[in-house]
Amino acid sequence: MYCPACKHAMIVVEYHRIELDYCPNCQGVWFDSGELDLWLKSTGRDDERHFLADMLNSPEVETSEARRKCPICRQTMKKVAVSKDPATHIDACPRGNGLWFDGGEVDVLLQELDRKTGTRHSIATFLSEVFQARQQTA
Ligand SMILES: [Zn+2]
């Protein structure tokens, strides 16, 4: 699979039995929604699946950022806002295949999740662990 941002070949990283695709060139990460879903089921955190669904189903935002194509279905991904100030957008597959985070964007997402919920959800903890592991790999 190739990086939707820089076209570099991505490497598969397994973490907590979830396979993630990581770009060693630009540090972006592709989260397959099916893999995240399985992980939430396996941890019994079914209640948190709405986080994922919310992100995938968020309305498209107006932005001049470059459009990317989903590495799975090749459809142009939509820009979804994870925070307004500063404005941060992630790329979501219009068919719900998954989410793309540029290197650095995940930190903003985690702060946003913490602020919205007041407590750190396991999905946020998971994402931060993945990104810490990623930084050690880089
Ligand atoms: Zn890349």
Ligand SMILES: [Zn+2]
């Ligand atoms: Zn797709």
